[in-house]
Amino acid sequence: MKIPILKMEDILIVTIQSELTDREIEELSHDILDMINKVGAEGLIIDITALKVVDSFMARSLNAIANAATLLGSETVVVGIQPAVALTLVELGLRISWGVKTALNLEKGLEILRKKKDK
Amino acid sequence: MDEQTIEVRRDIDVILARNVGRKMANEIGFGELDQTRITTAISELARNIVIHANRGKVVIREIQKGDRRGIEVVCTDDGPGIEDIEAALRDGYTTAGGLGIGMTGAKRLMDEFHVESVVGVGTTVIVKKWLR
Amino acid sequence: MAGEKRVAEELVTLFEESEKELMDLWVRKVNQLRVMKGLSPEERDREFKNIYRASLKAFRDGDYSEVERYANKIAKRGALEGISVDEILLSFLKLRDVRMRKIFIRYQGDLPRLLDALDYFEKVSNRMFSIVVSAIIREREEIIQEQQCAMLELSTPVLQLWDEALVLPLIGVIDSERAARIVEELLGKIVETGASVVVMDMTGVPVIDTAVANHILKTVQAAKLLGAETIITGISPANAQTIVTLGIDLSMIHTRRTLREGIKLMYEMLGLEFKKRGEQ
Ligand SMILES: Nc1ncnc2c1ncn2[C@@H]1O[C@H](COP(=O)(O)OP(=O)(O)O)[C@@H](O)[C@H]1O
Ligand SMILES: [Mg+2]
Numbered sequence: 001m002k003i004p005i006l007k008m009e010d011i012l013i014v015t016i017q018s019e020l021t022d023r024e025i026e027e028l029s030h031d032i033l034d035m036i037n038k039v040g041a042e043g044l045i046i047d048i049t050a051l052k053v054v055d056s057f058m059a060r061s062l063n064a065i066a067n068a069a070t071l072l073g074s075e076t077v078v079v080g081i082q083p084a085v086a087l088t089l090v091e092l093g094l095r096i097s098w099g100v101k102t103a104l105n106l107e108k109g110l111e112i113l114r115k116k117k118d119k
Numbered sequence: 120m121d122e123q124t125i126e127v128r129r130d131i132d133v134i135l136a137r138n139v140g141r142k143m144a145n146e147i148g149f150g151e152l153d154q155t156r157i158t159t160a161i162s163e164l165a166r167n168i169v170i171h172a173n174r175g176k177v178v179i180r181e182i183q184k185g186d187r188r189g190i191e192v193v194c195t196d197d198g199p200g201i202e203d204i205e206a207a208l209r210d211g212y213t214t215a216g217g218l219g220i221g222m223t224g225a226k227r228l229m230d231e232f233h234v235e236s237v238v239g240v241g242t243t244v245i246v247k248k249w250l251r
Numbered sequence: 252m253a254g255e256k257r258v259a260e261e262l263v264t265l266f267e268e269s270e271k272e273l274m275d276l277w278v279r280k281v282n283q284l285r286v287m288k289g290l291s292p293e294e295r296d297r298e299f300k301n302i303y304r305a306s307l308k309a310f311r312d313g314d315y316s317e318v319e320r321y322a323n324k325i326a327k328r329g330a331l332e333g334i335s336v337d338e339i340l341l342s343f344l345k346l347r348d349v350r351m352r353k354i355f356i357r358y359q360g361d362l363p364r365l366l367d368a369l370d371y372f373e374k375v376s377n378r379m380f381s382i383v384v385s386a387i388i389r390e391r392e393e394i395i396q397e398q399q400c401a402m403l404e405l406s407t408p409v410l411q412l413w414d415e416a417l418v419l420p421l422i423g424v425i426d427s428e429r430a431a432r433i434v435e436e437l438l439g440k441i442v443e444t445g446a447s448v449v450v451m452d453m454t455g456v457p458v459i460d461t462a463v464a465n466h467i468l469k470t471v472q473a474a475k476l477l478g479a480e481t482i483i484t485g486i487s488p489a490n491a492q493t494i495v496t497l498g499i500d501l502s503m504i505h506t507r508r509t510l511r512e513g514i515k516l517m518y519e520m521l522g523l524e525f526k527k528r529g530e531q
Pocket of ligand 1: 163167168170171172196198199200201207212213214215216217218219220221222223242
């Protein structure tokens with residue numbers, strides 16, 4: 001299933017709606033970076049509200065997407081991490097390798113990116 | 120008591136295994152947070168099979184000890200085995216460019232963790248979590 | 252201290268003026284807890300009013316004798332009638348909550364006075380709380396052993412100050428189990444309220460072990476994943492030691508010595524955001 005990438009002004013919004021296979025994650029990553037490049041997006045929001053599990057593989061993928069997006073000039077915020085998922089990620093030992101900005105929800109994510117831009 | 124086996128070969132089987140795990144954890148009576156912990160641990164271990172051993176299986180079952188109930192996940196493969204188990208149980212150790220927190224993370228997320236591995240023969244990881 | 256005198260008077264006036272409102276709120280909160288069912292409504296209203304007024308005396312001129320008298324009475328009755336320890340303490344804490352909330356609302360626009368009021372309020376409330384606890388302990392020396400669990404499991408109030416700010420005053424002994432529950436509760440609350448700053452005050456926590464310190468650290472990290480910063484205040488020297496032993500990187504945690512300074516920092520954090528938003 002192709003995951004739609006929404007464009008809002010100069011921000012891209014990706015809403016992950018179901019558990020992804022590794023192949024789908026890879027594809028998504030590719031699509032996102034492609035799109036950033038094409039439209040010159042300044043911000044990227046990945047909404048994972050629907051994810052009830054985030055394992056280290058998914059975390060690493062999100063991290064990789066964020067890093068690459070940043071390199072292309074697009075700041076990334078991951079939004080919608082569920083409380084149980086957040087705590088589980090911490091217990092899993094994520095902090096060792098997680099450098100992505102996070103926000104509670106889409107609105108807060110947009111707020112962060114806008115604020116950045118105003119600076 | 121309930122028991123289910125998931126053959127693990129490809130990444131999509133990882134999703135299957137954790138869905139079965141969540142459903143069972145839920146039926147046993149684990150709360151949302153513990154369900155997430157259990158499902159995440161299953162995801163890590165099942166993925167290790169796919170990545171490091173190619174193929175294997177995950178058996179998930181309800182367990183009981185006295186009046187305590189819980190869940191047990193047994194992940195077996197006949198892959199290459201783990202050469203240095205001690206190292207594999209250290210945060211950040213990976214031989215495949217992963218984050219290296221799958222094994223240690225699963226250990227932290229569950230109540231009991233047990234690994235047996237023979238080089239050239241295969242690996243078995245058993246984890247358990249008890250209902251509080 | 253002359254300043255304290257003024258604060259005391261202001262608080263007493265505030266609590267007197269809003270007695271009806273706060274009493275209603277308090278009774279409602281206690282009802283929601285489904286505790287104190289042993290008392291008839293009239294009896295409960297009467298007892299609660301007595302406590303409310305006795306505590307005003309403590310706030311007015313530091314005279315705790317009335318509070319002590321009631322604490323003893325309640326402890327005795329509680330023991331006699333099988334009202335559990337946590338029922339009593341929870342009910343008492345709820346009064347503290349409604350009042351604290353009132354203080355926040357009253358002084359919202361005036362940081363210095365808010366901080367003064369909080370200082371004084373904390374001081375008197377803590378003293379009263381410890382009076383109640385000691386009375387109960389005295390009364391139940393023998394059965395306390397069994398009930399200790401119940402007492403430790405006091406629910407922890409998560410107070411919402413503003414839209415984006417939560418305060419979590421931790422009180423009493425925290426064991427691993429309670430810590431785990433607090434973590435869950437707090438994370439749920441962050442999502443529910445959309446809070447972006449949380450102040451976790453540990454002034455009321457005498458000792459923590461490494462397991463609990465670990466829980467607290469996990470909370471900070473998980474909260475961050477939800478987009479909220481945590482400020483920890485009131486860490487005792489002993490607790491600081493425990494945290495250090497864990498080898499935790501403290502640079503990622505905001506700490507302040509007192510709740511007062513923590514709230515100030517929170518204000519700054521939010522204030523900065525407000526300013527920026529205003530600039531748009
Ligand atoms: N089932 C397995 N078969 C063989 N080797 C394994 C298996 N599971 C784990 N390992 C070894 O243990 C290391 C650590 O595993 P893990 O903590 O999950 O980190 P990662 O999978 O990110 O490398 C792996 O890199 C691999 O060398
Ligand atoms: Mg792994």
